[in-house]
Amino acid sequence: KQEVTQIPAALSVPEGENLVLNCSFTDSAIYNLQWFRQDPGKGLTSLLLIQSSQREQTSGRLNASLDKSSGRSTLYIAASQPGDSATYLCAGRVSSGAGSYQLTFGKGTKLSVIP
Amino acid sequence: EAGVTQFPSHSVIEKGQTVTLRCDPISGHDNLYWYRRVMGKEIKFLLHFVKESKQDESGMPNNRFLAERTGGTYSTLKVQPAELEDSGVYFCASNMRGRTDTQYFGPGTRLTVL
Helix, strand or coil: CCCEEEECCEEEEECCCCEEEEEEECCCCCCEEEEEEECCCCCEEEEEEEECCCCEEEECCEEEEEECCCCEEEEEECCCCHHHCEEEEEEEECCCCCCCCCEEECCCEEEEEEC | CCCCEEECCEEEECCCCCEEEEEECCCCCCEEEEEEECCCCCCEEEEEEECCEEEECCCCCCCCEEEECHHHCCEEEEECCCCHHHCEEEEEEEECCCCCCCCEECCCEEEEEC
C-alpha cells in the first residue's frame, strides 16, 4: 500500500528565498507524481506532473524532481513571493489492480512567505 | 474551457439526514474520481468512474455512501444516513487518460454533519 509523507508540515521563509519541499513515497511502482497547491477554502490547483520515466519538470519558478529508486520527490521554488503562500500537496499515482489509477496524497506542507 | 464544478460548495446537515453532492467534470473527460479529506487527515481516494461504470470503489468507507454517474456525464455522491464522522471536504477530479494525465480537481464540497 502506497504511503506518501511530506516534510516539513509547515515552513515559513522570508520573501525572495529559494526553498525546497520534500515528498517521500513507499511504493516505487508509481506511474507518475503530481504536485498541487491549495489555497485556504479553495480546491487543488495542479502545478506539475512528472511521469515515472522523467526525472524533473519545470514551470516558471517551480522545478519538481522525481527519484523513484529512493522514493523521493522535491518541489523547488525559486525567489519565493508572498503569493506563493499556500499548502503544497504531493500525490503519487499507483494502480489499484482494478484498472484504476488513484492518487495517494501526503498531508501537505503549509508554506508562508513573509514580506 | 470550464473546469470541474461541484455543488453545493458547503452543506450543513444533522446526523441521520441525507445529502447529495454533485460533480460536473470537464467536458470530454471519461475518468471521474471522488476523494475526501477529513479534519487533520490526508486526502483519500473514494472511487473512480470510467464513463458510467465504476472502475474502482475500494475507497468507499461503507454502504451509506452511494455514487452514480448516469449517462457518463455528471456524478452524484449520496450519503444516507449521514454520521458525524462523514464531515469533511469532498473533492471531485477528472481526466481523459487515467494513467498518465493530470487529474483536474474541483473546488470541493465542505460537508458538516451536526
